[in-house]
Amino acid sequence: MTMRIYVPRDAAAIACGADELAAALKVAAIARKLDIEIIRNGSRGMAWLDPLVELVTPEGRIGYGPAEPEDADSLIAAFAGDGAHKLRIGKPEDQPFLKRQTRLTFARVGIVDPRDLDDYKAHGGLKGLEKAIAIGPSAIVDEVTKSGLRGRGGAGFPTGIKWKTVADTAGPQKYIVCNADEGDSGTFADRMLMEGDPFCLIEGMAIAGVATGATKGYVYIRSEYPHAIAAMDAAIEKARRANVLGKGILGSAHDFNMETRTGAGAYVCGEETSLLESLEGKRGTVRAKPPLPAHKGLFGKPTVINNVLSLATVPIILAEGAEHYRDFGMGRSRGTMPIQLAGNLNYGGLFETAFGITLGELVDDIGGGCFTGRPVRAVQVGGPLGAYFPRELFDTPFDYEAFAAKDGLIGHGGIVVFDDTVDMRRQARFAMEFCAIESCGKCTPCRIGAVRGKETIEKIIAGKDVTRNIAVVEDLCQTMKFGSLCALGGFTPYPVLSAIRHFPEDFHGTPQRIAAE
Numbered sequence: 001m002t003m004r005i006y007v008p009r010d011a012a013a014i015a016c017g018a019d020e021l022a023a024a025l026k027v028a029a030i031a032r033k034l035d036i037e038i039i040r041n042g043s044r045g046m047a048w049l050d051p052l053v054e055l056v057t058p059e060g061r062i063g064y065g066p067a068e069p070e071d072a073d074s075l076i077a078a079f080a081g082d083g084a085h086k087l088r089i090g091k092p093e094d095q096p097f098l099k100r101q102t103r104l105t106f107a108r109v110g111i112v113d114p115r116d117l118d119d120y121k122a123h124g125g126l127k128g129l130e131k132a133i134a135i136g137p138s139a140i141v142d143e144v145t146k147s148g149l150r151g152r153g154g155a156g157f158p159t160g161i162k163w164k165t166v167a168d169t170a171g172p173q174k175y176i177v178c179n180a181d182e183g184d185s186g187t188f189a190d191r192m193l194m195e196g197d198p199f200c201l202i203e204g205m206a207i208a209g210v211a212t213g214a215t216k217g218y219v220y221i222r223s224e225y226p227h228a229i230a231a232m233d234a235a236i237e238k239a240r241r242a243n244v245l246g247k248g249i250l251g252s253a254h255d256f257n258m259e260t261r262t263g264a265g266a267y268v269c270g271e272e273t274s275l276l277e278s279l280e281g282k283r284g285t286v287r288a289k290p291p292l293p294a295h296k297g298l299f300g301k302p303t304v305i306n307n308v309l310s311l312a313t314v315p316i317i318l319a320e321g322a323e324h325y326r327d328f329g330m331g332r333s334r335g336t337m338p339i340q341l342a343g344n345l346n347y348g349g350l351f352e353t354a355f356g357i358t359l360g361e362l363v364d365d366i367g368g369g370c371f372t373g374r375p376v377r378a379v380q381v382g383g384p385l386g387a388y389f390p391r392e393l394f395d396t397p398f399d400y401e402a403f404a405a406k407d408g409l410i411g412h413g414g415i416v417v418f419d420d421t422v423d424m425r426r427q428a429r430f431a432m433e434f435c436a437i438e439s440c441g442k443c444t445p446c447r448i449g450a451v452r453g454k455e456t457i458e459k460i461i462a463g464k465d466v467t468r469n470i471a472v473v474e475d476l477c478q479t480m481k482f483g484s485l486c487a488l489g490g491f492t493p494y495p496v497l498s499a500i501r502h503f504p505e506d507f508h509g510t511p512q513r514i515a516a517e
C-alpha cells in the first residue's frame with residue numbers, strides 16, 4: 001500500500017529545511033522498498049512545529065514535527081511500524097493552538113494540496129463562485145455588504161461598499177487588483193494563504209469580477225515572496241485550463257482572467273495608489289485622492305483594490321451565506337481575523353479567530369509569553385505604523401474600534417512581541433527612520449518630518465535637552481499626523497507617541513550613543 005505523507009511547501013517551512021526533508025523521506029522510503037507519495041501542502045500555521053510532517057492513517061492525519069532531514073530515516077521506520085516517534089504530536093487539529101481557532105478564511109490551508117484543483121473542490125472550493133454566478137452582480141454585492149466584511153489590508157473599509165462603487169461606475173474596462181505586497185512587520189497571512197490555498201484567492205477575485213463587471217485581475221505580489229508567486233502562477237494556469245478563469249467562466253456569460261505582477265520592494269507600494277502607479281510601470285508614489293481608485297484606478301479605469309485576505313474571505317461568505325460570517329465577531333468588526341503572532345513568543349504562527357479576543361489572551365495564553373523566558377513588556381500591533389501597547393492595555397479586545405479608542409490599530413493583524421530588554425527610545429527612533437527610508441517623498445511632513453524626527457529622538461537618546469526635545473517630537477507628530485498625504489507619514493506618529501506615552505521611563509533613561517543600526 002502507498003504511504004501518503006504531507007510535507008509543507010510553505011516558505012517558512014522551506015526555510016527550516018522542508019525541501020531537504022521531503023527529498024530525504026523519499027530516499028529513506030526507497031531504501032526500505034516502501035511505496036511513498038509525498039504531497040506538498042501549506043503550513044498549518046504552528047511555526048514552532050514546522051516542518052510538520054503528516055502521515056495519512058485510517059484514524060486521520062498524524063503529525064510529526066519539527067522534523068529535520070536527519071529524522072527522515074527514523075520517521076519512515078516509525079511510519080512503517082506502529083507510528084511511535086519522539087516527534088509525534090498526534091492529530092494536528094487536536095493541538096490547543098489549532099483547536100482554539102475558528103478557521104473560515106484559512107479553512108483549507110495546510111489541509112489541501114495547493115496545486116490540485118480537484119482537492120480544492122473536494123473541500124468546498126468553487127461553491128462560492130457557483131453561487132455568485134447563480135445570484136448575479138447586485139445580489140453578490142448585497143451579500144458581501146451584509147456579511148460586514150471590512151478590508152483586511154489595514155484601513156478596515158467595508159468591502160461591499162467598495163465593490164458597489166465600482167459596480168455602479170460605468171466603464172468599458174474595469175479591474176480587480178489584489179494587494180499582496182504585505183509589507184507590515186510580523187505579517188505573513190497573505191503569503192501563507194497564497195502558498196497554501198491559491199485557488200481560494202482566484203475564486204475570490206473571480207467573484208469580485210462577476211460582481212463589478214471587471215474582466216481582468218492582477219495580483220501584485222512582493223518580490224520577496226517567490227514561493228507565493230510560483231504557487232499563484234501554477235494555480236492560475238490550472239484554473240484557466242478548467243475554465244474557472246477565461247471566457248465564460250464555469251460556463252457562464254462572465255469573462256474573467258488574471259495574472260500576477262511582482263513588486264520591486266518598496267513599503268509604500270502597498271499603499272493602494274502607489275501600487276497602481278507601480279502596476280502601470282511607474283515609480284511608486286502616492287496619488288492624491290479623489291479620484292478614488294473605484295472611479296479612476298488602474299490605467300484610469302474603475303478598479304477594486306483589495307487585500308489578499310479580504311478577497312480570499314469572499315468565497316466562504318458566498319458559499320455559507322452572509323449571516324454565517326456576520327455571526328462571528330463583535331461590534332462593527334464582523335467575522336474572523338487571521339491574526340499573525342510574531343516576535344519574541346514561544347508559540348508564534350497563524351491564529352484565525354473571531355474578533356473580540358483580547359490582546360492578553362493572544363500574547364500570554366496562545367503565544368505562551370516570551371521565547372526568552374523574560375516578561376513581555378511591549379507589543380506592537382498592526383505593523384510598523386501600529387502603536388506599542390504595554391501590559392496595562394492587554395484587556396483591549398481585538399476589534400477595529402476598540403484599538404482605535406486606545407490610539408492603536410489592528411492593521412493587517414500582525415502582532416510583534418518584545419520582552420523587558422527592549423529600549424522604547426530606540427523603537428521610536430526606528431519608526432521615524434523607517435518612515436524616512438520608505439517615504440515616497442511626495443509630501444513635506446513625511447519626507448522632511450521623518451528625518452527631523454529621527455534626529456530629534458537621537459538627541460533624546462543622547463540625553464540632550466530631553467524634556468524640550470520630547471515636546472518637539474510630539475509637536476512634529478501632530479504635523480505628520482494631520483498634514484501627510486497618506487498613512488505612511490500620517491500613522492508613523494502612532495508607534496512614536498505610544499512609546500513616549502506608555503513607556504516614559506525609557507525616554508528619561510541613561511544617555512546612550514547611537515551607533516549605526
Ligand SMILES: Cc1cc2nc3c(=O)[nH]c(=O)nc-3n(C[C@H](O)[C@H](O)[C@H](O)COP(=O)(O)O)c2cc1C
Nearest residue numbers: 151152153179181182183270271272306307310487
Ligand atoms: C504605507 C502603506 C502601506 C500599505 N501596505 C499594504 C499592504 O502591504 N497590503 C495591503 O493589503 N494594504 C496595504 N495598505 C493599505 C492599502 O492602501 C489599501 O487600503 C488596501 O489595499 C485596500 O484593501 P482592503 O480594503 O481589502 O484592505 C497600505 C497602506 C499604506 C498607507
Ligand code: SF4
Nearest residue numbers: 440442443446486489
Ligand atoms: S505621507 Fe510619505 S509616503 Fe505618503 S504621500 Fe506623503 S511622502 Fe509619500
